[in-house]
Amino acid sequence: MAAAPGAFSLREVLAAFQACVTEQREVLLGPYLQGWRGLVRFLNGLGAIFSFISKDAVTKIQIMESYCSGERREEYRTLQSMVSYELSRGLVDLQRRSSHPDSGCRTILRLHRALRWLQLFLEGLRTARQDASTSAICTDSYNASLAAYHPWVVRKAAVVAFCALPSRDAFLEVMNVGGPEEAVEMLGDALPHIRDVYGITQELYEQHCLLNLP
């Protein structure tokens, strides 16, 4: 499964997560969503079997993009400004989805949980043996993160789709960052930034008791 010439590189996609964090340790939503857009593009290139996953991710990215380009775009510049704006205006359903079913806070929470999966998956890919199974790494990362929030039917469909993933070396190749060694090195550079974005978001959501939004 060779990377197509001219295919985009995952290096730039992951760099978006580096660009997210400001000196004040705020998370900029523009690059955050751009990072997710790139990941979805990459996922689409892996085959139609993943389209139920990318569709859900796109729906969530679009919800956020409409806030970020809407009338109140200033309030949606950073994760921190979004949380304080939505909470102070009562725009977040805290108990059950009703008048604000698609708040920015609950939508980002879903992507935030998926970012934990991404972190575990990339760490697994980076440190696994050359002949390791990508689908096993992906299943383990999923079971240790997102699976806890998904109903049985979604968990089943996800694990079936993971079986279609190429071998570790082929996967590193489609990332289009050079040979396997270069890809591993790039992951080592990118992961601290993903961890950082995840950590800042987790702390902010914990402080405001937003980790279980319906």
Ligand SMILES: CCCCCCCCCCCCC/C=C/[C@@H](O)[C@H](COP(=O)(O)O)NC(=O)CCCCCCCCCCCCCCC
């Ligand atoms: C490389 C293989 C990619 C595997 C992706 C692993 C994630 C599996 C997620 C399965 C989600 C299935 C779709 C349904 C989701 C929703 O039910 C559920 C809850 O939403 P709701 O509260 O609005 O109902 N949604 C979610 O949890 C959000 C899921 C977002 C998934 C984004 C995944 C993007 C993956 C990008 C892969 C890029 C790989 C790059 C690696 C080098």
